[in-house]
Amino acid sequence: MDLERISALLRKLLMIAGGAALLALVLLATANVALRIVRVPVGGTYEIVSFLGAIVTAGALGYTQKRKDHIVVDILSEKFPGPVKRALDGVSYALTAALFAVVSWQTFAWGRRLWQYGELSETLKIAYYPFVFCVSLGFAVFALTLFLDLLATVWSKGDAK
Numbered sequence: 001m002d003l004e005r006i007s008a009l010l011r012k013l014l015m016i017a018g019g020a021a022l023l024a025l026v027l028l029a030t031a032n033v034a035l036r037i038v039r040v041p042v043g044g045t046y047e048i049v050s051f052l053g054a055i056v057t058a059g060a061l062g063y064t065q066k067r068k069d070h071i072v073v074d075i076l077s078e079k080f081p082g083p084v085k086r087a088l089d090g091v092s093y094a095l096t097a098a099l100f101a102v103v104s105w106q107t108f109a110w111g112r113r114l115w116q117y118g119e120l121s122e123t124l125k126i127a128y129y130p131f132v133f134c135v136s137l138g139f140a141v142f143a144l145t146l147f148l149d150l151l152a153t154v155w156s157k158g159d160a161k
Helices: 003-037 045-067 082-117 129-155
Strands: none
Touching (some): 003 045, 003 129, 045 129, 082 129
16 A cells, blocks of 8 residues: 555545534534523533544644645745746645644644643543544644655656646
8 A cells, every 4th residue: 555545545534533523513512502592501512612623623634735725825936937836835845744744743742641641621521632642643644645745746747736
């Protein structure tokens, strides 16, 4: 199995997890609002919505990068010739991949500390290191996708997009 197929599988799994988290988040928020009408709100909604929001965001990073759906400001670079634009894209991919690889590593290290010390959320007393690990994985898949974009940019022979 090559690196691109592994990356695609990880992106798909994270998108599924993010989609499930988004559905749970919407259902929980809706239930909380509806139950507030009868003065029985769902306890700990803020915590759970925060955790689920982190999964939604982390799950979408790699997929969104692969589709090139992130906002790109290319006012200056669109005027450059193809090879220059490709070189700038390569540098951008390399720097961003390195940054998010470090972010993933440090987020994972933080999650390990939370796990080792038995850190729990304030209201519901939920161990939240699994959510931190999920975010770390999302950053890692994002970095991998950026790295694969870098390789594609370096190996491409035509003009930049």
